[in-house]
Amino acid sequence: MEIVVCVKPIPEAETRLRVGADGTTFDAEGVKFVLAGYDESAVEQALLLKEAIPGSRVHVISAGPSPRTDEVLRASVALGCDLATCVDLSSANSAADPIAIARALASALATVPHDLVLCGKQAGDDEAGLVAPALGELLGVPDFGYVVDLRWDAARKLLKFQRWGESGLELWEAPTPCVIGLQQAWNDPRTAKLPAILKSRKAPIARAAPPAGPTSPSSRPERFELPPPRLGARLIEYKTPQEAAEKLVKLLREEAKVFP
Amino acid sequence: MTPPVLVFGEVHEGRVASASLEAIAVARELAGPSDPVIGFVAGSRGEAAAADFARFGVGRVLVAEDPRLDAAPVGAIAHAVTAAARSSGSSLLVAGGTTFGRELVGRLAVRWEAAVATGVTEATRVDGTLRVRRAIFGGRASETRRLEGERSAIAIRPHAFPPPVERPGALAIERVATGDLPASLMAPHRTEVKAPDRGAGPGLTDAAIVVSGGRGLRGPSEFHLVEDLAASLDAAVGASRAVTDAGWRPASFQVGQTGKAVSPQLYIAVGISGAIQHLVGMVSSRVIVAINSDAGAPIFKVADYGIVGDLFEIVPALTAEVRRARGR
Amino acid sequence: MPDFALTSEQESLRDMARKFARTEMAPHAAECDRAGRFPEEIYRKAYDLGLMNLNVPSDYGGSGLSLFDQCLIVEELAYGCGGMTTSIIANCLALEPILLAGTPEQRTRVLSPFCASYQLAAFCLTEPSGGSDAGNLRTRARRDGDHYVLTGEKCFITNAPHASLYTVFATGDPNLRHKGISAFMVPRSAEGLTPGKDEEKMGHRASSTSTVRFDGVRVPASDRLGAEGDGFSIAMRTLDQTRTPIGALATGIAQAALDHAARYSLKRETFGKPISEHQAIQIKLANMAQSVRAARLLTWFSAWTIDSGHKGTLESSIAKCFASDAALHVADEAIQTFGGYGYMKEYPVEKLLRDAKLTQIYEGANEIQRTVIARELLRDYA
Numbered sequence: 001m002e003i004v005v006c007v008k009p010i011p012e013a014e015t016r017l018r019v020g021a022d023g024t025t026f027d028a029e030g031v032k033f034v035l036a037g038y039d040e041s042a043v044e045q046a047l048l049l050k051e052a053i054p055g056s057r058v059h060v061i062s063a064g065p066s067p068r069t070d071e072v073l074r075a076s077v078a079l080g081c082d083l084a085t086c087v088d089l090s091s092a093n094s095a096a097d098p099i100a101i102a103r104a105l106a107s108a109l110a111t112v113p114h115d116l117v118l119c120g121k122q123a124g125d126d127e128a129g130l131v132a133p134a135l136g137e138l139l140g141v142p143d144f145g146y147v148v149d150l151r152w153d154a155a156r157k158l159l160k161f162q163r164w165g166e167s168g169l170e171l172w173e174a175p176t177p178c179v180i181g182l183q184q185a186w187n188d189p190r191t192a193k194l195p196a197i198l199k200s201r202k203a204p205i206a207r208a209a210p211p212a213g214p215t216s217p218s219s220r221p222e223r224f225e226l227p228p229p230r231l232g233a234r235l236i237e238y239k240t241p242q243e244a245a246e247k248l249v250k251l252l253r254e255e256a257k258v259f260p
Numbered sequence: 261m262t263p264p265v266l267v268f269g270e271v272h273e274g275r276v277a278s279a280s281l282e283a284i285a286v287a288r289e290l291a292g293p294s295d296p297v298i299g300f301v302a303g304s305r306g307e308a309a310a311a312d313f314a315r316f317g318v319g320r321v322l323v324a325e326d327p328r329l330d331a332a333p334v335g336a337i338a339h340a341v342t343a344a345a346r347s348s349g350s351s352l353l354v355a356g357g358t359t360f361g362r363e364l365v366g367r368l369a370v371r372w373e374a375a376v377a378t379g380v381t382e383a384t385r386v387d388g389t390l391r392v393r394r395a396i397f398g399g400r401a402s403e404t405r406r407l408e409g410e411r412s413a414i415a416i417r418p419h420a421f422p423p424p425v426e427r428p429g430a431l432a433i434e435r436v437a438t439g440d441l442p443a444s445l446m447a448p449h450r451t452e453v454k455a456p457d458r459g460a461g462p463g464l465t466d467a468a469i470v471v472s473g474g475r476g477l478r479g480p481s482e483f484h485l486v487e488d489l490a491a492s493l494d495a496a497v498g499a500s501r502a503v504t505d506a507g508w509r510p511a512s513f514q515v516g517q518t519g520k521a522v523s524p525q526l527y528i529a530v531g532i533s534g535a536i537q538h539l540v541g542m543v544s545s546r547v548i549v550a551i552n553s554d555a556g557a558p559i560f561k562v563a564d565y566g567i568v569g570d571l572f573e574i575v576p577a578l579t580a581e582v583r584r585a586r587g588r
Numbered sequence: 589m590p591d592f593a594l595t596s597e598q599e600s601l602r603d604m605a606r607k608f609a610r611t612e613m614a615p616h617a618a619e620c621d622r623a624g625r626f627p628e629e630i631y632r633k634a635y636d637l638g639l640m641n642l643n644v645p646s647d648y649g650g651s652g653l654s655l656f657d658q659c660l661i662v663e664e665l666a667y668g669c670g671g672m673t674t675s676i677i678a679n680c681l682a683l684e685p686i687l688l689a690g691t692p693e694q695r696t697r698v699l700s701p702f703c704a705s706y707q708l709a710a711f712c713l714t715e716p717s718g719g720s721d722a723g724n725l726r727t728r729a730r731r732d733g734d735h736y737v738l739t740g741e742k743c744f745i746t747n748a749p750h751a752s753l754y755t756v757f758a759t760g761d762p763n764l765r766h767k768g769i770s771a772f773m774v775p776r777s778a779e780g781l782t783p784g785k786d787e788e789k790m791g792h793r794a795s796s797t798s799t800v801r802f803d804g805v806r807v808p809a810s811d812r813l814g815a816e817g818d819g820f821s822i823a824m825r826t827l828d829q830t831r832t833p834i835g836a837l838a839t840g841i842a843q844a845a846l847d848h849a850a851r852y853s854l855k856r857e858t859f860g861k862p863i864s865e866h867q868a869i870q871i872k873l874a875n876m877a878q879s880v881r882a883a884r885l886l887t888w889f890s891a892w893t894i895d896s897g898h899k900g901t902l903e904s905s906i907a908k909c910f911a912s913d914a915a916l917h918v919a920d921e922a923i924q925t926f927g928g929y930g931y932m933k934e935y936p937v938e939k940l941l942r943d944a945k946l947t948q949i950y951e952g953a954n955e956i957q958r959t960v961i962a963r964e965l966l967r968d969y970a
Contacts, residue, residue, distance in 0.1 A: 013517050013540065017401050026401065037518070071596065078600075099369045099376065126403075127396050128378050133334060133366025142333040142448050143367070146359045164465075166279065166358045167272045168455045174333075174448035181363075184518075194638030194651050197604055201597045219375050222391070223404040233550055233566030241573040245581035248549065251565055253585070256547045258526040260469065260493055260586070505615075556855055 001056040001152070001176070004112060005046045006105050006119040006131065007076055009033035009068035013124070017226060024221045025096060033068040035075050038120025042182040044189040045150055046118050047080045053152055059083040059112055063104035063210070065090035070205055078192035078200035085112065085206040097218045098126060102134035107211040109139065114177060116159070121145040121181030132181035142174060145181035264296040264348055266322075268341060268355040268364060269313060274305035276312035279466070280356035284316050284424045286416055287354040290385045298322060298348060302329040302340050302438075310433055317427030322348060326438045331450040334360055336441050338367035344436040345372055351411045352390070354383075357418035357466075365413040375407035381420040390414075398521050399544020418466050419525050419546070464513070467496035469526045472515055472542070474500035476531020476552060476571055480508035485575045486530050492582040498522065498542075500532045516541035531571050534559030551575065592888075598660055601653075605661040608637060609668025617669035620794035621939050624786070626750065627672065627794055634676050635706040639665070643680045643687065643829070648695055649703030650683075655829065656891040659836035663884070666840025670943035671792035673837055675708075678746040678795075680833065681951070682709035684826040685755045685771050689814035698773055698811075702753055710751035712742040712800055713823055720956045722757075723766035723820055727802060729758035734809050736772065738780075738802040744950070748783040748798045752776045756802070757819045769819030773811045780805040791942030828901055831951055832894065835887035835907035838915035838947040842880045845915070845922035845940045849873060852926055863925070872925055876918045883911035902964040909957035912947035919944045 011017070011026070012034045018027040035043070043060070050056040060076040062069040066088040073084040087104040109117070117139070122129035129145060136143025150161040158173045161180065192200070236251075238244035253259035265287040269276040276299075287297045299313035299321040310321040324340040341364065345353060353368065355361030362378045369376040375390075381402070382393035390407040392414055407414075464470065471493065473486035483503070490497045498520070499513040515522055517537040527545035532538060534550070534557055542548070543562050550563035551571050560566045567574055594602065612633055620627050634640050642658045644650020653661070658680070665673040686699055702709065715726055727740025738758050748754075753775055759768040774781060784799035814822055850873055853864035863869045890907035894900035919941040923930035930937045948954045 011397075014536070017397060025403070026397075067596075071600075075600070098366075102366075102370075125397060127394070127398070129362050130366040130369065130376060130378060133338075133363040134369050136335055137338065137367045137370035140442065140444065142335045142445050143363065144333065144448070145363050164359055165453070166270060166277050166360060168453050170450055171452040171454070172448055172450050178448065191607065191637060192604060193636065194601065194604065195646065196638075197600050198597065198651075201600075218409070219377055219392075219405045219407045221403050222406050225402050225404075227400070227402070230562045230564075233548075233560040233563035235555075235560070235566045235568055238567070238569075241569070241577035242581070244567050244569065244574055245578040248565060248567065248578060249581050249585050252526065252547070252549070256526075256564065258469075258547045558855075 001049065001053045001115045002113040003046045003049055003056060003058045004109065004114040004117045005039070005042050005058060005060045005076065005081065006117065006135070007039040007043065007060055007062050007072050008036045008101070008120070008123045009062065009064055009072045010036045010123050010125040013037075019224050019226060023223060025224050033071060035072045036120050036123040036125070038122060038124070038182060038184040039072075040189040041184050041187055042118040042120050043076050043079055043081065044187045045182055047190070048187070049116070049150070049152055050080070053154065057082045059085065059114070061085045061087065061105060061108055061112070063087035063089055063101045063108070073205055074200040074203060075192065077203045078196045079190060080196070083206070084203060085208055087208045087210055089210055096126075096221055098128040098130035099134050099218060102131045102138060104210050105131070105135055106138035108208040111208075116176050117179045119179070119181055121147070121183060129181070132179050136179040139177070139179065141177045141179060143179035143181065144172065144174070146183055147180050148183045150180060150182075262292075262295045263351045264298045264320075265291040266345055266348060266350040266353045267297060267299050267313070267318065268353060268361060269299050269301040269309060270356065270358050270360050271301050271303050271305065271309045274308045276301060276309050277356060277358055278423070279358045279418050280361065281312065281316055281424050282418070282421050283354040283356045283416055284313075284318055286380075286383055286421055290352060290354070290383055290390070296320065298350070300324070300341060300344050302326060302337055304330050307433055310431060314431035315426055315428050316424040317429050319429045320432050320434065322434050322436045324436050324438045328441060328446065329438065333445060333448050334363040335367055335445040338364055338371050339441055339445065340436070340438045341368065342372045343439055347436055353413040355413070355415040357416050357420070361415040365415045368413040372411055372413065373409070374411040374413040375409040376413045377405055377407060378415040379417045380414045381417050383414060383416075395523070395544050398517075398540040399523060400540060417523065419468050419523070464496045464498055464515070465520050465522055467522070468524050469493050469495035469528075470498050470515070470522050470524045470542070470545070471495045471528045471530065472498035472500065472532060473503060473530045474532030475502040476533075477503070477508075482572070483508055485572070489528065489530070489575055489579045489582070492579045492586070492588070495526075495528075500535075500538050529559050529563070530575055532559055533557040534562065594660070598657060601657055602660045602664055604637070605639065605664035606667070608634065608639060609665050613665065613668030613672050617672070617794065618936065618939070620669070621671065622933070624788065624793045626675070626786075626796045628750070630672060631675060631708070632706045640676055640706075641679050641683065641703050642677070644683055644699060644703055645687075648699040650699075654891070654895045655832055656888065656895050658833055659887055659891045662833045662836040663840040663843070663887075666837040667844045669794055670837060670841045670940070670947075671794035673840070674792050674946075675747055675795040677833060677837070678711065679709045681746075681826065681830045682711040682751075682753070682755050684829050685813050685822045686773060688825050688829075689771065689818060689822045694773070694811070694813070698753070707753065708747045708751045709753040709755065710745050710748045710800065711826075712745050712748075712754050712756040714742060714744050716741060716743045716799075720953050722823060723769070724762075725757060725759045725769055726762065727756070727758040729760050729770055729772065731760065732806070736770075736807045736809060736812065738772065738774070738805040738807060740802050742800045744787075744797055745783075745800050746795060746797055748800050749786055749796050751783075754781065754800065755813070757823055758802075760816065764817070766820035767817055769823070770816050771813040771819040771822045772807045773813065774805060774807055778805045778807065790945065791939070792946050827952055828899060828904060829894065831904040831908040832887060832890045832900070834947055834951045835883065835890065835904070835911035838908075838911035838944065839880065839883040839887055841940050841944050841947070842876075842883055842911070842915040842918040845919040845937060846873070846876045846880050848937050848940075849876065849922040849925040869925060872921050876921050879914035879918050883914040886910050902961060905952075905957040905960045905964070908952065909954045909961065912944070912954060915944035915947055916941065
């Protein structure tokens with residue numbers, strides 16, 4: 001099976017966010033970019049399928065500004081992906097638009113064989129969750145997000161998976177090709193081994209040109225804001241646990257208005 | 261007449277999902293006082309579900325009464341929605357913050373050539389320019405985006421807007437044709453749906469109230485204190501990483517950086533100190549209550565209300581008080 | 589131009605070690621310290637990820653890292669737990685004599701199968717009668733045809749109870765002092781080789797240390813490393829290589845102590861404000877930060893010197909000596925910053941002090957390092 005994983009470089013979780021100079025996005029100066037957490041689960045899923053289906057290959061693709069993309073591509077190769085492609089959006093000024101990213105990935109997929117396209121169901125920076133469905137539409141195939149536990153039924157040539165829907169955990173069967181957005185941290189992503197990390201530094205990264213032409217309609221970030229620092233809890237004074245409980249319920253009901 | 265604003269109603273068992281109904285108020289706000297807001301539902305029980313729209317004052321509902329759409333992948337629904345949007349001349353669609361609603365607007369970005377946004381917490385339309393605000397970086401920041409183009413589709417964030425107010429009115433149903441659905445989109449097949457477990461999935465991520473327990477509970481045998489409080493509030497149950505790592509509760513309960521991100525109306529942290537990796541998963545909750553014996557615990561820095569004390573005394577008292585206050 | 593920026597490759601190695609230290613080692617550090625438990629499952633994971641035989645070339649199944657890259661990794665590991673790090677890097681020490689003096693045949697025969705699975709090796713130099721006076725060995729290696737017969741006792745041997753391979757230094761004639769010493773590779777299966785029981789230590793309690801007895805252990809002459817009488821030189825060249833990572837290990841402990849102290853100072857309030865706003869604490873933190881930076885830079889400089897092909901005896905002695913003194917000082921100040929809480933085992937800083945102490949003693953006590961530094965230094969003035 002030809003498996004493609006789409007990955008995104010995002011600021012590492014510990015990053016102290018600052019407002020960028022033009023105020024529309026965060027300040028990337030000195031920020032370390034890593035493989036998005038959801039994408040780690042997608043890479044893990046791809047590798048599990050590759051191990052289960054003889055003759056499979058995993059091709060990892062990232063659309064974004066190089067060299068951030070190259071770092072997450074190499075990290076994916078170190079984990080076991082076979083091929084890597086970068087769609088460099090550093091001059092395209094569209095890396096902040098999820099739909100433009102989906103279009104860039106789709107254009108790269110025009111020349112990359114793919115039975116199954118995996119990605120994180122969203123990324124921990126823009127939290128948009130738009131790439132998988134937009135990519136599905138662009139490729140003319142179904143997409144499913146919020147997926148956990150994807151398996152291949154070799155006898156029936158079907159993908160079997162579970163996804164979280166509004167009414168519960170849904171069990172699905174789907175033929176390939178399709179696009180799947182994975183939930184985070186359900187499959188305990190593996191850690192790259194040191195020799196594999198060293199080897200991945202020399203792995204070739206194919207370069208695909210971003211799609212030509214306008215990407216409108218689009219959404220453009222205008223303002224990036226950090227929340228005002230929380231002032232800290234108002235501590236409830238009490239003499240007995242009952243008094244604490246009564247005061248809290250009253251505050252939740254009358255002041256915060258969140259009591260059910 | 262200005263083009264109508266379309267509200268996508270996700271249908272389950274013949275009812276419109278409550279998360280979808282939250283979109284009505286947003287649509288009305290964006291439509292302005294004189295512009296029409298219309299609903300859309302699909303599936304074999306579409307007409308029945310349309311009544312839910314009428315209950316909240318949306319009298320005109322487009323119905324794609326089509327059994328093929330009952331358990332269809334979002335790609336197929338996007339076909340039906342696009343057809344309906346085109347036939348109604350609408351240029352703006354609002355979907356609720358369901359998993360399906362978010363994916364739908366992603367498909368519409370391409371199929372309907374709409375500018376899109378998900379997880380919307382505020383939306384304004386001034387002189388035809390739509391701006392949305394949304395939480396990013398797990399609630400550690402927010403952004404304002406301008407949606408450019410003739411058409412837009414947005415999915416709102418669950419619980420970010422007040423629930424709709426009942427305004428029963430007349431119902432006019434308009435049938436819309438789904439047309440041909442590509443075979444590839446209809447090939448996937450839903451075989452089963454399992455009811456959500458309170459401590460996992462949307463039961464946790466989409467709950468309006470979450471009660472989470474941490475290391476302060478000292479052991480698995482005391483975790484029921486958290487579950488009892490959650491039950492009294494009809495809340496979902498979460499846990500800190502310390503709890504899931506220790507195996508007191510399954511990993512599906514974990515709230516935080518490596519677990520689930522939640523943003524309920526009310527988050528109650530019981531015996532959770534508030535390590536950064538937990539905070540990023542819940543800090544965007546609207547109201548946070550912390551109960552902890554250590555007044556220096558970082559959780560009190562992000563909480564709105566705090567009770568410093570012995571949780572083994574406070575929590576049972578709180579559960580009893582909640583039951584009393586709710587008349588149970 | 590000197591360049592202090594790490595390459596992206598070095599960053600990814602460091603990040604990987606950091607993740608391992610913080611997710612696999614640190615969560616178990618307190619428990620292993622308290623119980624004196626040797627967490628073999630963690631060492632196996634370290635091996636699986638390629639964190640164990642860092643100095644062994646990849647041709648023989650190791651990771652084949654430069655000394656500089658080894659130091660980046662060792663500092664990160666030590667941040668997670670100094671004791672575990674000692675056990676993880678003990679193979680580097682024990683295998684270095686084979687890398688330095690082994691023939692290609694010996695390396696292929698011994699190193700390749702050793703590195704192919706999780707196995708531990710132990711470096712057997714120190715003896716009960718004196719560690720620093722390494723030329724004065726009592727363990728005898730008597731020639732008997734095409735064999736040697738080893739008799740004697742070694743002490744303070746890291747990983748000895750769990751090792752499958754021992755590199756042993758023994759003398760053919762104590763009167764020849766260091767000229768009489770030869771080096772041998774001895775498998776655990778050799779008859780007469782007996783590790784003692786695990787010692788109760790002040791720190792590094794996740795590591796394992798014991799005596800090793802040799803009661804007429806027969807070793808084929810083909811397992812002698814280098815020529816007869818080369819042993820002392822092999823041992824000294826080995827320590828020239830492995831001293832610098834001890835500087836890195838000490839730096840990791842010091843960085844952990846600084847991080848704990850700085851975080852605590854922002855949280856803990858006295859006289860109505862966080863103690864970080866009191867000048868007394870600010871001065872402490874500033875001094876600690878200087879020590880940590882200096883320790884790291886001296887370690888990097890030593891590693892760079894040796895990677896550049898120099899012997900680096902002076903630089904590695906300075907790095908090891910300074911960084912270990914710094915680790916003790918920074919851990920001490922971290923405890924002082926925590927006040928009474930710092931003295932409690934419930935808090936993580938007292939362990940750092942106990943772990944830091946050993947770095948002043950092992951792999952050449954700091955007194956010996958200073959002797960070496962002075963000797964090397966004065967040579968330039970003579």
